[in-house]
Amino acid sequence: MSIGTLTTKLDAFFAQNSFDEPHLAIDLDKVASNFKNLASALPEASIYYAVKANPEPQILSCLKDIGSCFDAASITEIKLCLSLGIPAKSISFGNTIKKQGDISQAFTLGIRSYAFDSEEELQKIASLAPGSDVYCRVLVDCAGADWPLSHKFGCSTTMARGLLLKSINLGLQPIGLSFHVGSQQTQISQWDNALEQIHDIYKDLKEQGIELSTLNLGGGFPTAYNAHVPSIAQYGGSLSAALEKHFGDNCPKIIIEPGRYIVGDAGVIEAEVVLVSRKNAEEEKRWVYLDIGIFSGLAECLDEAIKYPITVVGKEADTNLGPVILAGPSCDSVDVLYEKFNYQLPLDLKSGDKIRIHATGAYTTTYSSVGFNGFPPLSCSCI
C-alpha cells in the first residue's frame, strides 16, 4: 500500500497532540505545494479552488496568499471568502442551482460571475445579477471517474448554444462554457473527448459573431489514494496538448476548479479502533469498528467509492496482517466503510488502537453529520 501522505509535520503534530474523537489535520505546506505543482503543470490556467472540498479558513487564506481564485457553491461560501479578504472579483458562484435570494445577495456583495445550465436559472441571473458574466455548464461523457457526476449538472450542447445566445438578449455577458469530467478522473482521454464536444460550440458561436473568452475545465484532478494515478505533469501535458489540438492559436482563457487535488493528500485523520470482532468463530474476516464512519466524515466510502490508505499507529510495516471489514460506530447498518475491498490490518489489532486514514483532506469535514447517533462532527486542525 503506497501512502506517502503523512508529512513530517503531520507526524509530529499527531505525536504531540492526542484527541478523544477522530481528528483531521491538514498540512498547509502541502496545500501550497499542491497548488504550485498544479499551476506549473498547467500554466495557462487560472486556478479557482473549489471551496466545498474543504472550507477551513486557514486553507482559504493560504491559497489566497499564493494567488488562487475561488469557486463557491453557496452564498455561505461566498461570505466566508469575503470575510477572509478575498476580493469579489476572485470568486465565482459556480453552482448551477441557486436560490433567488442568494443570487441577489451575491450580486450586492460584488460577485459578477455565475454558472447556469438551464433557462430558468439564466432568467434568475438576468433579473437579479444584471450584466454579470455567465458561463453555461454542458454535459460531457465522464466514464472513468471514481466519483462520477451523473446527469445532475449541465445541459445538452444544443441547449447551451441557444442559452448563450439568449443571454445576450437578457443583458448578460456570456463568457463561455464549463464542464466537469467527474471528480478523481483518471482517464486523461476523457478531457480530449470533452474538448471535442466543447470546441464545436465555440466555433458555432464565433460564426455568429460571439467570441467566448473563457473555458472552464472544472475539476477532477485526482489525489493518489491506493491505486496508481497519472502524475499531475502528465495531466497538464495531455490537457495542454488537447487544448492545442482543438483550439490551436485561438485558445480561450482557461479556468480550472480543483478541490480534491489541492487538499486531498494534505490531510490525515487519526481515529480509534472501537471494537474488533467476528460474527462467528469460523469467519476469517474480522469486523473492525472505528470511531469514524460514513456519517462522521467518511461519506465518500459509500459504495466503497474512495479507498483511503489506512495505517495503524505504532505497528511495524512487517506486522502480521489479516483481512478485515471496516465499519463506523453508529447503529446504522449503512455505516460500513469497506466490505468488498480487501483491507488488511494487523492480526493483533484491538480496541483502543489508533489508526491513520490518509489522503482525507477533501470532502470529509463538511460531509460530517451534525450528530447522527450522538457522535460529534469531524474536527480539524490546519498546521
Next chain:
Amino acid sequence: MSIGTLTTKLDAFFAQNSFDEPHLAIDLDKVASNFKNLASALPEASIYYAVKANPEPQILSCLKDIGSCFDAASITEIKLCLSLGIPAKSISFGNTIKKQGDISQAFTLGIRSYAFDSEEELQKIASLAPGSDVYCRVLVDCAGADWPLSHKFGCSTTMARGLLLKSINLGLQPIGLSFHVGSQQTQISQWDNALEQIHDIYKDLKEQGIELSTLNLGGGFPTAYNAHVPSIAQYGGSLSAALEKHFGDNCPKIIIEPGRYIVGDAGVIEAEVVLVSRKNAEEEKRWVYLDIGIFSGLAECLDEAIKYPITVVGKEADTNLGPVILAGPSCDSVDVLYEKFNYQLPLDLKSGDKIRIHATGAYTTTYSSVGFNGFPPLSCSCI
C-alpha cells in the same frame, strides 16, 4: 398518493411560520398517539424509544411523560436523556460498538444495561461496567426491510450462546437476546422466522440452568410512506401470536425499540424549489432541484430507499402533473433524491414554490451534514 401525515397542527404551524431554509416540524401529539397505539397493539412490551431516530429534547420529554424508556446509541444520547430527568434505569446502552471511555462514563452515570455481540465487547463491559445486565444481539434473517441492516450487528446463535454463558463467569448478568429485523420491516413473517431462531437459545440455556429474563425485539415497526403497510394492530397481533407459538407460557419480558414508528409520520419538512429545468428541449422529465438534499436531511433517499410523499403548497390536488427527477442543492452529483421512482409534480412548478416532504420525523435532522457546500443543517420545531 396517500399521505395523511399533515396534521391540522402542522398545517397551522406552516401557515403561520415562514422559513428561509428547509424546516422540520414535529407534532408532539402525534408522537404521543403513535406511542400509545404501539403500546396498545403490543401491551406485553416495554417500549424503549430509539433516541437516534430523532433526539429533539421535546420529543424525549414528551415520551418520558407517557412512560417510555430509552435506547441510546452513544454516551452523548445517554447524557441528553439524563439531562431531561430521565432516570438511568430507564436507559439502555444499545449500541454494540462502544468506546471503553464511554462505557466507563455510562457506568458512572448509573447505566446498568448494555448490548454486546462479540467477545471483546463483553470483556470491555465486564471490566468497565461490572455486574451490569447484558444482552447479546444475534443475526437474524431480515429480507423484506426497505432499509435492511446487513451483517454489521449481531453474531451467530452459536456464538451468542457461548458468550452468554461466558458473561456469568465474568460477573455480568445475562438477561437475554436482542435482534433487529431491519428498519421499516413490512414482512410480518420475518418476526416469526427470527423468533424460531431465538427460542432455541432460550431453551438451550434453560437446560443449563440459566433463565434469560428478557427478549429485545428491536425496532423495524414501519411508518407509512407511499406504499401500503400493515397496521400496527396487525403487527402487534402477529407478534403476540408468534411469541405465544414459540414461548407459550414461558415468554420472557419483551422489550421493543421503535424509532421510526414513533416519530416518522409525526414530522413534515417544508422546503423550497430552487430550480426546474430540462437537460435538453426534448426531455419529458424535468429536473426539480430543492433546497434540501441527501446531505442536508434526506440521507435515507440514498438508493431511493425511503420514498417520502411530496406535495406542493398552494396547488390543488387536480393540478396537471408531469414526471420529475428530484435532486438536492449541492454541487455533488450523488445528491439526487429520486431518479428511478416516478414522482409526479405540477407542470407549472417553478423556482420559489414551497413543497412539503411528509413523514420525515425520523432520521433526518441528525443525518444532516454540518455544512456541506455551505448549506446549513436541517432545523426543527416541536409543536
